[in-house]
Amino acid sequence: xxxxxxxxxxxxxxxxxxxxxxxxxxxxxxxxxxxxxxxxxxxxxxxxxxxxxxxxxxxxxxxxxx
Amino acid sequence: xxxxxxxxxxxxxxxxxxxxxxxxxxxxxxxxxxxxxxxxxxxxxxxxxxxxxxxxxxxxxxxxxxxxxxxxxxxxxxxxxxxxxxxxxxxxxxxxxxxxxxxxxxxxxxxxxxxxxxxxxxxxxxxxxxxxxxxxxxxxxxxxxxxxxxxxxxxxxxxxxxxxxxxxxxxxxxxxxxxxxxxxxxxxxxxxxxxxxxxxxxxxxxxxxxxxxxxxxxxxxxxxxxxxxxxxxxxxxxxxxxxxxxxxxxxxxxxxxxxxxxxxxxxxxxxxxxxxxxxxxxxxxxxxxxxxxxxxxxxxxxxxxxxxxxxxxxxxxxxxxxxxxxxxxxxxxxxxxxxxxxxxxxxxxxxxxxxxxxxxxxxxxxxxxxxxxxxxxxxxxxxxxxxxxxxxxxxxxxxxxxxxxxx
Numbered sequence: 001x002x003x004x005x006x007x008x009x010x011x012x013x014x015x016x017x018x019x020x021x022x023x024x025x026x027x028x029x030x031x032x033x034x035x036x037x038x039x040x041x042x043x044x045x046x047x048x049x050x051x052x053x054x055x056x057x058x059x060x061x062x063x064x065x066x
Numbered sequence: 067x068x069x070x071x072x073x074x075x076x077x078x079x080x081x082x083x084x085x086x087x088x089x090x091x092x093x094x095x096x097x098x099x100x101x102x103x104x105x106x107x108x109x110x111x112x113x114x115x116x117x118x119x120x121x122x123x124x125x126x127x128x129x130x131x132x133x134x135x136x137x138x139x140x141x142x143x144x145x146x147x148x149x150x151x152x153x154x155x156x157x158x159x160x161x162x163x164x165x166x167x168x169x170x171x172x173x174x175x176x177x178x179x180x181x182x183x184x185x186x187x188x189x190x191x192x193x194x195x196x197x198x199x200x201x202x203x204x205x206x207x208x209x210x211x212x213x214x215x216x217x218x219x220x221x222x223x224x225x226x227x228x229x230x231x232x233x234x235x236x237x238x239x240x241x242x243x244x245x246x247x248x249x250x251x252x253x254x255x256x257x258x259x260x261x262x263x264x265x266x267x268x269x270x271x272x273x274x275x276x277x278x279x280x281x282x283x284x285x286x287x288x289x290x291x292x293x294x295x296x297x298x299x300x301x302x303x304x305x306x307x308x309x310x311x312x313x314x315x316x317x318x319x320x321x322x323x324x325x326x327x328x329x330x331x332x333x334x335x336x337x338x339x340x341x342x343x344x345x346x347x348x349x350x351x352x353x354x355x356x357x358x359x360x361x362x363x364x365x366x367x368x369x370x371x372x373x374x375x376x377x378x379x380x381x382x383x384x385x386x387x388x389x390x391x392x393x394x395x396x397x398x399x400x401x402x403x404x405x406x407x408x409x410x411x412x413x414x415x416x417x418x419x420x421x422x423x424x425x426x427x428x429x430x431x432x433x434x435x436x437x438x439x440x441x442x443x444x445x446x447x448x449x450x451x452x453x454x455x456x457x458x459x460x461x462x463x464x465x466x467x468x469x470x471x472x473x
Contacts, residue, residue, distance in 0.1 A: 012176055012180065012416040013176065013180025013181065013184070014412075014418045015183075015422070018184070019185060019423070019426075020407070022185075027184040027186065028181060028184075029181050029184065030181045031180055031181045032177065032179070032181040032184050033180070050407060054407065054408060056135070056413070056414045057135070057416045057418075058135060
């Protein structure tokens with residue numbers, strides 16, 4: 001199964017993920033960094049892939065569980 | 067293109083002189099043809115900057131994204147060629163000038179600010195932006211057409227929105243008209259730019275000192291009370307945010323209205339709340355407002371088959387990247403119904419525009435409000451007589467004379 005991996009250290013708070021999949025992503029009001037607000041399993045896989053490639057600081061990745 | 071023709075053209079380009087920046091625009095909405103020609107065959111080419119030094123120009127979307135996301139390419143202004151400046155010695159960033167810093171210095175400022183510009187916070191500004199837009203539309207409606215849409219609408223809206231957000235007096239833009247022009251003219255002398263910056267920084271510094279003494283409920287006030295930032299840092303941050311918030315969005319509005327008045331069949335797509343968000347993304351993709359940005363290689367980097375040497379600058383051409391046929395079908399056509407996701411108008415990498423979510427909300431409010439109020443809006447002069455900002459770093463229309471029919 002594919003899982004979303006979030007590297008908050010890399011996140012630059014641009015908001016591209018929130019723009020792309022608003023039902024999954026949000027931003028922390030203090031530093032703008034990504035917050036995952038819901039289970040990603042129900043999200044549209046193609047929108048999730050877009051969120052990953054559009055992230056300007058490569059903070060998101062989709063990984064297959066071993 | 068036929069194989070023979072392509073080979074011939076490639077041969078020609080390989081042996082010719084480097085391109086010379088700035089390039090000459092030949093059409094209203096398209097990036098200069100000499101670099102559009104490059105995109106099919108060479109994603110990165112030699113270029114001569116305005117100071118005579120040589121470097122590289124990246125034109126393909128994927129190459130541009132690679133350069134902007136690679137930490138081996140630095141944003142430090144003392145290392146990179148500005149493209150425009152005629153002086154060779156640019157000092158390192160002053161405290162707070164985060165756009166000219168690399169991580170980790172950049173990261174600290176970015177995190178302090180990014181929380182102020184989140185998607186959610188910016189969406190909450192929509193009602194305030196709508197109020198400002200409607201006020202300006204009321205004034206336009208009360209005036210006798212023709213009016214200059216830049217002065218009446220496109221320029222003041224983003225200026226008032228960012229001034230209110232930061233807590234800068236609303237007359238800031240009028241007060242510094244001359245300085246703002248001096249800082250954004252392509253051919254401004256280094257002395258002229260330095261003087262203009264000093265005038266604005268002096269004024270902002272005074273404002274920040276007053277806010278330090280009397281805490282204010284605005285962005286600058288928040289930075290002063292929350293962080294461990296000095297007055298100088300807050301002043302320089304305020305300078306960057308104001309500069310970023312003025313001419314960019316204003317010119318998307320101005321040039322965008324021109325594009326739509328020349329193709330009015332597309333206007334219903336942007337006035338429809340169901341499709342406005344995507345329509346705005348397509349205008350952001352299509353309009354060549356910001357020519358690009360520059361990075362300096364910190365070490366030798368191999369990219370697209372060339373070796374960029376340590377110390378060399380790479381200019382990335384944002385408008386060409388947005389016309390990449392590998393990403394966007396029929397890229398030189400404005401089509402408000404296409405998916406424009408993935409455009410690079412706000413850049414890429416950790417420096418991607420911090421105000422982009424504000425710009426989006428301004429544009430999603432500004433375009434529909436105008437066309438709803440004035441359904442008969444049209445150009446008051448032939449398109450070839452619209453004065454362009456060909457001498458400014460940020461492209462767009464200098465004036466946009468428009469008229470409409472009385473109801």
